[in-house]
Amino acid sequence: MRGMPERTLSSRRAFTGRLLSLRVDEVELESGRRATREVVEHPGAVAILAMDGERIAAVRQWRQAASSALLEIPAGTCETGESPIVTAQRELAEECGVTAARWEAGPAFYTAPGFSTELLTLFLATDLSPVDSRPPEDEALERSWLTLPEALAAIDDGTIRDAKSMVGILWLERRLSAPRSA
């Protein structure tokens, strides 16, 4: 099947919301068998590893989908047509009250490719300065700063249980422990 797509036979829009929409595709596999794919369409997102010396920015917020408050790295959803770096700069200021002089794009990945189009781009932000900013009005956030060992311990003990934050922190640890040449 190397790279061979499923052939889309039909596509039906089942929901259109403010953030998400959902479509139901009927597809045909190479074998000729047909299947249904429920696809959540998402505009894309960013997450930021903002390093202030030894500490990285974190936010704690209620997640309705998880029915709990989660500790995560700052993140946000792209506005329509917005480039990920612009989203990242806006979200870091709003959620953490800092701007960064240096930005570097890290890996981009699908958060849940079995059913969601969400592609998330990770950024590393350094040379931070405080900025006067208002948090988003429709989110209640608690800001905190963690050292990398604290963040790794929070993964180990289950305090951090958000995929993008785990990818980001584990990726950062690997990068800092074995820097590669440019």
Added chain:
Amino acid sequence: MRGMPERTLSSRRAFTGRLLSLRVDEVELESGRRATREVVEHPGAVAILAMDGERIAAVRQWRQAASSALLEIPAGTCETGESPIVTAQRELAEECGVTAARWEAGPAFYTAPGFSTELLTLFLATDLSPVDSRPPEDEALERSWLTLPEALAAIDDGTIRDAKSMVGILWLERRLSAPRSA
């Protein structure tokens, strides 16, 4: 806001499918401000790090939501009421043609807590034996086996761009490089 939930004022079911359903909640924040939360309900999932000596199992499959074929660790969705370990054992046999004598639960995490209830449990499976199994009929899978350095290189070069696989491989590297006492 420490741990304080948003108060759900109303909840409307907007879609019910075979895998997913979607609800729209109206919530009230502590500030009194109201907001809408679109929540994709998912039955939960598993992903497996199956180690055969130096190599870990991987599968390549078409992902309609990503419009591309992705290289991932084996994974699957829990049937209603199914415990994650049972899902993991079934999926590993179906997708990779092996069973494991030793199973260990790793971290559980939300793949996309901003909009999805999906909680994914990671398992480490070792002492593998081949089993005669048929792959799932509604998926076309290509099986492969990667050493850990190959899997890490695939993350670095963007060949692996699936969050659960990245969490799993980076978690495994950290675990193997710094084993903790039991």
